[in-house]
Amino acid sequence: MHITLDSATDVVTDIRFPEGNRWHDGRLWYSDMHTGQVFSLDPASTAAPRMEATVDGQSSGLGWLADGRLIVSSMESRTVVAVDDVGDTSVFADLSGVESSLVNDLVVDAATGRTYIGAFGYDLYGGEELRPGPLYVIEQDGSFRLAAEGLVFPNSANVLPGTRTLVVSETWGGRLTAFDIEPDGSLTGRREWAALPGGVTPDGSTVDRDGAVWVCSVDTGEFLRVLEGGEVTDRIDAPGLCAIDCALGGEDGRTLYLATADSYDPATTAQTRAGRISAVRVAVPGW
Numbered sequence: 001m002h003i004t005l006d007s008a009t010d011v012v013t014d015i016r017f018p019e020g021n022r023w024h025d026g027r028l029w030y031s032d033m034h035t036g037q038v039f040s041l042d043p044a045s046t047a048a049p050r051m052e053a054t055v056d057g058q059s060s061g062l063g064w065l066a067d068g069r070l071i072v073s074s075m076e077s078r079t080v081v082a083v084d085d086v087g088d089t090s091v092f093a094d095l096s097g098v099e100s101s102l103v104n105d106l107v108v109d110a111a112t113g114r115t116y117i118g119a120f121g122y123d124l125y126g127g128e129e130l131r132p133g134p135l136y137v138i139e140q141d142g143s144f145r146l147a148a149e150g151l152v153f154p155n156s157a158n159v160l161p162g163t164r165t166l167v168v169s170e171t172w173g174g175r176l177t178a179f180d181i182e183p184d185g186s187l188t189g190r191r192e193w194a195a196l197p198g199g200v201t202p203d204g205s206t207v208d209r210d211g212a213v214w215v216c217s218v219d220t221g222e223f224l225r226v227l228e229g230g231e232v233t234d235r236i237d238a239p240g241l242c243a244i245d246c247a248l249g250g251e252d253g254r255t256l257y258l259a260t261a262d263s264y265d266p267a268t269t270a271q272t273r274a275g276r277i278s279a280v281r282v283a284v285p286g287w
Contacts, residue, residue, distance in 0.1 A: 001282070005238040008258060008278035011043050015275035017266075018259035020062040020073070020105065021204060023249025023286065028257055030245075030277060031059035031072065034266045038062065038072055038083070043250070043257075043279065053083040058266075061156070063108035063115060065092075066140060073117060075102040080117065080138065093142045095119070101133060105204065107157040109166075113140045114185045116147060116166060118154030125266075130172060137185045147187045148179065156215075156245070158207040161287040167193050167213060169202035176202060176213060176226065194230040204245025204259065209287040214256060216243035223258055225282075236280065244275075248286030256282045 011028065012018075020031035020038070027040040029052070036059045039049040053059075057076025064070055070083040071092055078096040080103070081089040095103055099119050106117040114137055121133025135154050137147040148154075152173030159166055164181040176194040179187035196202060196215070203218040212233065214225050221241045225234035238260050245259040261275035262268065269275065 001234040001236075003236055003280070005236060005241070005258065005260065005278060008236075008280045011257065011277045011279050012039075012041060012049055013276040014273050015261070015277070016269035016273055017244065017261045017264060018275045018277050019060050019204065019245055021206075021245040021247035021257050021259050021277065022062050023247050023253075023257070024064060028247065028249060028277070029062055029070075030259065031062060032275070033058045033060055033075075034269050035059075036074075038070070043255070051087075053081075053087050053089055055081050055089060058102070060104055061106035061117065063106055065108065065115075066113035071106070071108070071115065073103055073106045075104065078103050078119075080106065080115065080142075091142075093138045093144050095136060095144065099134070099136075104133075104154065105156045107159065107166075109159055109181065109185075111159070111164075112181075112185060114138065116157050116168075118151065118157070118168070120153060121151075135168065135187070137187070139185070147185070148190065151177065155203055156205040158205060158213060160207060160211045161209060163211075167205075167207070169205055169215060171201050171203055171218065174198070174200055174202070176205075176215065178228075193228055194226050196224070196226065196230065197232065200224065203243065206247050206256075206286060208248060208282075208284040209253070210284050212284065214246050214248070216246055216259070218242045218244060218264065221260075223256075234282070248282070250279075253285030253287070254282055255279050
């Protein structure tokens with residue numbers, strides 16, 4: 001499949017910078033990163049998105065703990081916050097004492113309830129020279145430790161179906177990197193899972209039932225389905241836009257939700273609000 005975003009159907013518009021796309025409990029969830037708000041919606045309904053929470057600073061990755069609580073990456077405060085049933089937030093894990101750069105996307109390992117979260121490693125918005133960033137593992141009690149370091153802007157991550165393999169996007173590294181997840185949550189066996197085509201900057205991602213990763217290229221405006229080793233089987237072009245995140249969902253798991261915006265500069269998105277989430281149908285469902 002090779003199509004353009006023009007073939008997709010808009011699901012939600014008037015977003016500044018849609019991040020953290022997830023399918024959970026029959027609803028599409030997402031962060032509007034530049035407002036700190038988290039929403040969910042039923043794409044099959046005409047009802048407006050429902051605001052689930054607001055965090056101080058930019059909101060990014062979303063996940064659910066073993067006890068059912070939503071957690072949100074609060075980038076500027078360098079924390080992960082938990083959301084209760086009425087939308088009130090509390091700090092679940094506070095990384096501000098050890099991490100000076102913004103925290104980024106996260107994934108909850110459903111098999112253990114542990115959370116993996118990356119950090120920029122440097123001040124992207126302040127124009128600081130690029131430095132590699134870390135990946136942390138957070139236990140279910142909120143304690144955390146360093147899981148890996150030296151990643152070139154660690155971003156989204158997925159546990160491949162039927163494995164104990166974690167695959168992480170290295171945005172400015174142009175690759176997907178794999179680790180083995182040990183029983184205590186430690187990461188070993190670091191290796192290149194896929195080198196991506198030249199210029200591709202992997203941001204958000206999602207994994208399908210066959211273990212392929214759909215990854216978004218924020219700089220080149222495209223969504224790629226990638227196999228281990230780097231073969232690209234499908235491509236969705238979003239010319240002139242930032243391809244930010246994606247999630248597989250819908251009733252049969254075969255709807256791919258595509259998040260785009262016109263810029264990742266907060267000053268720009270405050271004026272344009274051109275972010276949107278669109279949907280296309282794909283052959284292989286999520287898992």
